[in-house]
Amino acid sequence: MSLLTINDLTVEFPTRRQLFTAVDHVDLSVEPGEIHGLVGESGAGKSTIGAAIMGLLDRPGRIASGTIRLSGDQISGLDADAMRGLRGKKISMIFQDPLTSLNPLFTVREQLTETIQAHLGGTDAEANQRARDLIDRVGIPDPDTRLDQYPHQFSGGMRQRVVIALALCTEPDVIIADEPTTALDVSVQAQILDLIKELAQERQVGVILITHDMGVIADTTDKVTVMYAGKVVETGPTSQVMGQPSHEYTKSLIAAVPRPTLKLHRFPQISYGGRETRFAIEDMARHWPKVDNDASKPVFEIRNLTKKFLQRKGLLPWDRTYFTAVDDVSFDIRAGEVFGVVGESGSGKSTVARMIAGLYPVDGGTITFNGQVVSDLTNKAALDAYRKNIQMIFQDPYSSLNPRMRVDDIVAEPIRHHKLMEGADVKRRVDELLDQVGLGHEAGLKYPHEFSGGQRQRISIARALATQPRFLICDEPTSALDVSIQAQILNILKDLQEHLGLTLLFISHDLPVVRQMCDRVAVMKQGKVVELQETNELFANPQTEYASELLRLMPKLDDLSTDGLEAEA
């Protein structure tokens, strides 16, 4: 008998207009000690299954049919009190974002002991002892001190360990991990996944691992279920599903995963369901001002760039302490290339990008753009002329668009600001841009919240292209997106670089993506560039220990099927 069995589960969300079926007749079973992957794009219904098991469906969602059984006992349809008794006790959950899933105003000890006592009762001393054991078990050093600290005193990876400790409080039978490592760096991700694997083995816990990351699935899970639009399209042992996928959707999903080993000309897009949106690069190229890229000359010359942030304020200069975010960084960006910057969070890669964009003042060193020093520009006219050529695409498509502005105003803003056009011309240009990024000009009348993440990132691209820049700074442009959407956005960026001759500064922590996108890559660590190489050279022969360590931690995708992929000639 399986630990957790889901039979013919259907979850519906009645809305005013229609009934939305989020989960459609799904069967699933998990054995003790097994890690079962649940993979699919956003909106595929994988998180809804997790919520249904926990009895935490958001209103007005409801289980329309089917049963969920835990060790043979039906748990779907239990009343609220009985469900609360199971939650945290028999079934636990780990959420995606460790930064927000802990209450910031309570110490780790308080949050652990309250959970332990809510389920097991017992004295304070017992609960404290158990809390200490758990914190120790999940690999947090110095548990006695750490227990009395608040969540904000922990790093992202350590917080996720605390969350796991909380999930383990009462020896659950099943843990549902909903994107547990999406918000973490590669190296931390590997540690957390190892911990989950160990715990599943050691305590014979069944784990449902919900993710959209095929690399995580391939590395961690024993079995995998692939979902598309609320339905299960394929299920089976991981090596089989990943190696010889039988369903068309699974095949295209696997094909869309950027490979570290194989350089392709374009990112394969998911064609399943016929959702491809055209990106009209040819139309754009017609209007684009022609500039010959002389690859021998650098667009940007960055010399000894330094940025310090004030860490401790003080009235007197010697009371102040600074944190050096960028430390003596020098590199050139050649005309027409895609220059990658990789590194973990806190390595200073975004800070470099922001200084180039002129968003942060420079504390030391110079930035030279086409022969002109721009890092000390104070003249507003000169600064504007410079900024017209530099545009930025941000990581988070949700917060980088003003929610109270209509999309056509968002895209028109740079044109108006730089006074490039007036009156009806602006409108025509905005419509063109929206058509060209594949949204259609009618999108201009809507507001950002009416679009999905990928569509919003297209709006960002349209906005960035509005001034016809020569240089685009892309700060993790796809890390918030699904694999399939990521492929679309990256292909657009590639097209821009190839057809319009734009130069790209591409910042990412995702090494396979960098491999596909970039011509040259700088590896940053603690504010310094530790290695700068041609991309192929870096992936083949990393020169520094840090770079090889990063490459080693990258999820291995060797098991993945390579059907339909052809290496670039």
Next chain:
Amino acid sequence: MFAYIVRRMLQSVIVLLVVGLVAFSMFRFVGDPIDNMLGQERTQADIDRLRTELGLDQPIPVQYYKFLKEAVQGNFGVSYRQGRPVSTIIAERAPATLELAFVSGFLAITMGIALGVFTAIRRQGVAANIIMTVSLIGVSLPTFLIGILLIYIFSVELDLLPSFGRGETVMIGNWSTGFLTTSGLKALILPAITLGLYQMTLIMRLVRSEMLEVLRADYVRFARARGLSDRVINFRHALKNTMVPVITITGLQLGSIIAFAIITETVFQWPGVGLLFINAIQFVDIPVMAAYLMLISVMFVTINLIVDLLYYAIDPRLRVDARAT
């Protein structure tokens, strides 16, 4: 932490100095104090004598310095109208205002938070919706109208509560309190409601919207997933997170309860400092006005200081930031 308090105190002192300057300029520039003090029948000799006596012949910075020196010792001179020291007059009147402000502030905070939490948790409920609708009235009606309405209903029509004054008071040392007699307590009810109603509805609406925000947060979802009870989630996890912004607004509002007791005191003929201030304005009694101004600013500054310290107590993130930044 200590450095932070010292810095805040220094800022407070600057604020008080500026307010002091304003109060001082009233003496100097709102009419001529000599004119105010001497009648129509005066000689040039009288004027000169009084000018020297009051120190008005000295340079303005010296006068300001003297004013501050006196003010720090609580000496604001003699009321033009009553001919008694201002500090004595205010000391007589302050207990009435402070007791009124305390009761209405207490009402506003406890009721405001309780109703705010209730309406947030039972968002769809009938009772919550009725409370929300009624609260609109509290926000939109002006204070004096509420006061008059309450007097009409409870004093004129029902004849349950007195319509003016403090009732009987008992002296404890220099403090006259209305808390110890029935008539004193009865007299407190209507003015306290009038004064606190607006603050109460404001706090309630603020708590409600913050609470709704917090209840959607991930850590509340996670708390649910850990199987904690609704009571623990609502009152421990959610409420504490609601408090930070609520304290900011509440602190400022409490200051204004004391400062703007003027209207309520006028409606109910409450013998507090607000009423004193209104009378002082009518008779251009500048020493009283200046003292009142200083008193209110000291209160505002103190309350703000307390609010800042409360942030510390509630939010651990600030404690570390203050050490690190």
